[in-house]
Amino acid sequence: MSASDSTERFSSRVADYVRYRPDYPPALLDWLHRDIGVPTETLVADIGAGTGISTRLFLASGHPVIAVEPNAAMRAAAEQWLAPDYLRLKLVDGTAEATTLADHSVGLVAAAQAFHWFDTTAVRTEWARILHPGGLALVFWNSRLLDASPFLVGYEQLLLEFGTDYTQVAERYQDDDAMRAWFGPGLRGMASFPNVQRMDLDGLRGRLLSSSYAPQAGHPRHAPMLEALQQLFDAHAVDGQVAFEYHTRAFVGTLD
Numbered sequence: 001m002s003a004s005d006s007t008e009r010f011s012s013r014v015a016d017y018v019r020y021r022p023d024y025p026p027a028l029l030d031w032l033h034r035d036i037g038v039p040t041e042t043l044v045a046d047i048g049a050g051t052g053i054s055t056r057l058f059l060a061s062g063h064p065v066i067a068v069e070p071n072a073a074m075r076a077a078a079e080q081w082l083a084p085d086y087l088r089l090k091l092v093d094g095t096a097e098a099t100t101l102a103d104h105s106v107g108l109v110a111a112a113q114a115f116h117w118f119d120t121t122a123v124r125t126e127w128a129r130i131l132h133p134g135g136l137a138l139v140f141w142n143s144r145l146l147d148a149s150p151f152l153v154g155y156e157q158l159l160l161e162f163g164t165d166y167t168q169v170a171e172r173y174q175d176d177d178a179m180r181a182w183f184g185p186g187l188r189g190m191a192s193f194p195n196v197q198r199m200d201l202d203g204l205r206g207r208l209l210s211s212s213y214a215p216q217a218g219h220p221r222h223a224p225m226l227e228a229l230q231q232l233f234d235a236h237a238v239d240g241q242v243a244f245e246y247h248t249r250a251f252v253g254t255l256d
Helices: 002-010 012-022 027-035 053-060 074-080 113-117 120-130 151-161 166-170 177-184 203-211 222-236
Strands: 046-049 065-068 087-093 106-111 133-142 187-199 242-253
Touching: 012 074, 012 203, 027 187, 027 242, 046 053, 046 120, 053 065, 053 074, 074 087, 087 166, 106 120, 113 133, 120 133, 151 166, 151 222, 151 242, 177 187, 177 242, 187 203, 203 222
Parallel strands: 046 065, 046 106, 065 087, 106 133
Antiparallel strands: 133 242, 187 242
């Protein structure tokens, strides 16, 4: 998959991404501040910031943030959502491998859900360039639990049946051993935090359609997929909701 493909594949999904993608648990930043010792005034470069879900996490904790995002539609959504409330936000058109930021200009480089799309060799060099000496890189993402409930088992089967390239995308996520190797001796900490997203049927539909591998309107699998999703929801909803259960996995360290 080319860099342009990974950058543009969410352009038609921005509205669903803003409304229906899960947040990250506050415990993540509690761990970063208390256990890792990162001060709240540290300037953060949020790489692959998308619509600003991870960006808001840092801003709400008091960090100034430079949000680096190459997709114009997602960057515009982040600006509309966050800029009116957070004056310590700067939005930049750049990629993970070519951020456009100055040498040694930030104290923390962070990448959330987008990390699996990056060239992990190139970003290590680029992020080391923009970090202050001794600065840290934080990589984190929500990992959906595949078999924690009958609903989640059924949802996984739905993706396998109807997704356009679901298996290829899922295989891009790094496991713990890969992240240990990526950080090498600079690894300072690893952690996992429970995270739950509860959704009604509209939310579940939007969550599915925010995924790059979900066929959109006009695709022959689109209508059958939504019919199967309705059946899945009807079979497992409790009080009109289903629960997406995640582990938010986090890795932090230096890149020296």
